[in-house]
Amino acid sequence: MDIDKASFYKMIAPRPTVCVCTATPDGTPNIGPYSFVTPVSFDPPLVAVSVGRGKDTILNARDTKSFVIAPLTDGWKVEGVRTEVKLPREESEFESVGLTVEPSVRVDAPSVKESPINIECEYWGEFPSGDHILLVGEVVHISGAEDATRNGRINLEDLGGVGHVTGEEFCISRDVTVIDRE
Numbered sequence: 001m002d003i004d005k006a007s008f009y010k011m012i013a014p015r016p017t018v019c020v021c022t023a024t025p026d027g028t029p030n031i032g033p034y035s036f037v038t039p040v041s042f043d044p045p046l047v048a049v050s051v052g053r054g055k056d057t058i059l060n061a062r063d064t065k066s067f068v069i070a071p072l073t074d075g076w077k078v079e080g081v082r083t084e085v086k087l088p089r090e091e092s093e094f095e096s097v098g099l100t101v102e103p104s105v106r107v108d109a110p111s112v113k114e115s116p117i118n119i120e121c122e123y124w125g126e127f128p129s130g131d132h133i134l135l136v137g138e139v140v141h142i143s144g145a146e147d148a149t150r151n152g153r154i155n156l157e158d159l160g161g162v163g164h165v166t167g168e169e170f171c172i173s174r175d176v177t178v179i180d181r182e
């Protein structure tokens, strides 16, 4: 069986899903869901998000030099996905979906109060990638709720990680399986 090559990203699934928070130069908060996202370096700690050209996220990150990644979890998955709503750049998606802006510790971009984890990033660079732009940030701070971690990593068992399959299909991950790496 041949599979349509345009479906490649649907074969790499579920993809970790996050909300990326930014702000306009005059301080209007912005938030949107993204699943083309991956760590790219330990030292320095770098994370990349592939953003469609012209989206508010890349415009704001470029202009204000910061963004925040909030990994989507079961408790706020509906609100998080609905931040996809397309609003003018000067209007915030936070209130329209019922999420709350939390000031970040190290960057101007806002954090999400409802998110157990907020990863604050300084703009590190951007790289054209086909019809997207790979936005790379250096992690400068992570804020976590009381039970956000287990064994030093995200507490998937309690929080439930949200993975995107395609369209409106998602996976909730709570099972952690140990595989002996020898």
Ligand SMILES: Cc1cc2nc3c(=O)[nH]c(=O)nc-3n(C[C@H](O)[C@H](O)[C@H](O)COP(=O)(O)O)c2cc1C
Pocket: 017, 030, 031, 032, 033, 034, 035, 036, 037, 050, 051, 052, 054, 055, 056, 057, 058, 081, 083, 084, 085, 086, 132, 164
């Ligand atoms: C679960 C999910 C994942 C998404 N992943 C991406 C992505 O990785 N890259 C992208 O450009 N758009 C992605 N989108 C679409 C954007 O969220 C959408 O275009 C949004 O309006 C962009 O917001 P912004 O203009 O405020 O940045 C995704 C949408 C959903 C619902």
